[in-house]
Amino acid sequence: xxxxxxxxxxxxxxxxxxxxxxxxxxxxxxxxxxxxxxxxxxxxxxxxxxxxxxxxxxxxxxxxxxxxxxxxxxxxxxxxxxxxxxxxxxxxxxxxxxxxxxxxxxxxxxxxxxxxxxxxxxxxxxxxxxxxxxxxxxxxxxxxxxxxxxxxxxxxxxxxxxxxxxxxxxxxxxxxxxxxxxxxxxxxxxxxxxxxxxxxxxxxxxxxxxxxxxxxxxxxxxxxxxxxxxxxxxxxxxxxxxxxxxxxxxxxxxxxxxxxxxxx
Numbered sequence: 265x266x267x268x269x270x271x272x273x274x275x276x277x278x279x280x281x282x283x284x285x286x287x288x289x290x291x292x293x294x295x296x297x298x299x300x301x302x303x304x305x306x307x308x309x310x311x312x313x314x315x316x317x318x319x320x321x322x323x324x325x326x327x328x329x330x331x332x333x334x335x336x337x338x339x340x341x342x343x344x345x346x347x348x349x350x351x352x353x354x355x356x357x358x359x360x361x362x363x364x365x366x367x368x369x370x371x372x373x374x375x376x377x378x379x380x381x382x383x384x385x386x387x388x389x390x391x392x393x394x395x396x397x398x399x400x401x402x403x404x405x406x407x408x409x410x411x412x413x414x415x416x417x418x419x420x421x422x423x424x425x426x427x428x429x430x431x432x433x434x435x436x437x438x439x440x441x442x443x444x445x446x447x448x449x450x451x452x453x454x455x456x457x458x459x460x461x462x463x464x465x466x467x468x469x470x471x472x473x474x475x476x477x478x479x480x481x482x483x484x485x486x487x488x489x490x491x492x493x494x495x496x497x498x499x500x501x502x503x504x505x506x507x508x509x510x511x512x513x514x515x516x517x518x519x520x521x522x523x524x525x526x527x528x
Contacts, residue, residue: 265364265367265368267358267359268358268359268364268365268367268368269368269371269372271355271358271359271368272342272368272369272371272372273372276338276342276372276373276376279341279345281341282338282341282376285334285337285338286334286380286383288330288334289330289331289334289380289384290383290384290387292328292330293328293330293331293384293387293388294387294388294390294391296327296328296330297324297325297328297387297388297391297392298391298395300320300323300324300327301320301324301391301392301395301396302395317396317404318404318405318408318409318485319485320396321392321396321404321409322412322483322485324388324391324392324395325385325388325389325392325412325413325416326388326412326415326416326419326483328384328388329449331380331381331384331416331420332419332420332422332423333423333444333445333449334380335373335376335377335380335381335420335421335423335424335427336423336424336426336427336430336444337427337441337444338373338376338377338424338427339373339377339423339424339425339426339427339428339429339430339431340427340428340430340431340437340440340441340444341427341431341437342369342372342373342427342428342431343369343428343431343432344431344436344437344440344441345437347435347436347437348437362520362523362524363520363524365523366428366432366519366520366523369428370425370428370516373424373425373427373428374421374424374425376424377420377421377423377424377425378417378420378421380420381416381417381419381420381421382417384420385413385416385417408485411501412483412485414482415482415483415484415501415505416482416483418482418505418509419479419480419482419483419508422479422508422509422512423479425512425516426444426512426515427440427444428516428519429512429515429516429518429519430443430444430515430519432519432520432522432523433515433518433519433522447476448475448476452474452475452476452477455471455474456471456474456477459471472498472499472504473499473507475507475508475511475512476508477498477504478499478503478504478505478507478508479504479505479507479508480498480504481498481499481500481501481503481504481505482501482504482505482508483501484498484501484504
């Protein structure tokens with residue numbers, strides 16, 4: 265496993281796409297945090313009602329969709345590049361045991377996704393601190409912020425692992441990327457809207473268990489019905505995280521089974 269991890273980490277850090285994507289997500293996170301902060305500031309001056317400081321912070325820190333998406337893209341690349349450029353044979357020559365090879369990819373992408381999440385949170389904080397000043401910090405709940413930060417890191421980690429699983433199950437890198445983007449950003453919101461407009465309590469509840477909807481609940485603020493963060497119909501952070509990672513675990517098991525049985 266040590267050799268496999270060293271090989272995967274060397275592959276990940278020597279690809280230019282890794283660093284271009286990482287820098288891109290840092291820049292976009294900074295821009296979106298500033299834009300969210302400016303929008304909230306305009307609401308306070310024009311509408312005359314400032315949003316709660318905790319909600320403002322959560323929006324600025326965690327509501328950029330780019331960080332988890334980039335982690336997922338890197339996860340797809342971890343296996344997609346192997347099939348696209350024919351380097352899977354070299355990888356399997358270095359690590360003949362396929363379960364070990366898959367685990368090494370998942371661990372390396374998981375570690376990089378975690379670092380990426382922390383880096384983006386740090387950048388968002390650098391933008392948020394000057395925009396939220398005065399005595400507004402008195403309303404901030406430290407335990408809640410810690411939980412939201414942990415939820416954001418786990419969300420980005422989950423996207424990265426989901427990308428590795430998809431890149432393993434779908435040989436075409438393009439198809440895997442389209443699936444990664446289409447399911448959480450297009451298919452799931454449409455299905456969620458249909459389920460919640462059905463008027464059936466069971467279907468409304470089921471919409472909360474859609475995997476990426478459940479994952480987003482990890483960064484939710486409980487008790488915010490009708491405010492900027494409307495989490496009334498979401499699962500709790502713990503339940504959402506369990507539902508999210510259960511689906512990712514099932515994808516991972518399916519990916520390993522396919523990887524073990526089919527040709528390189």
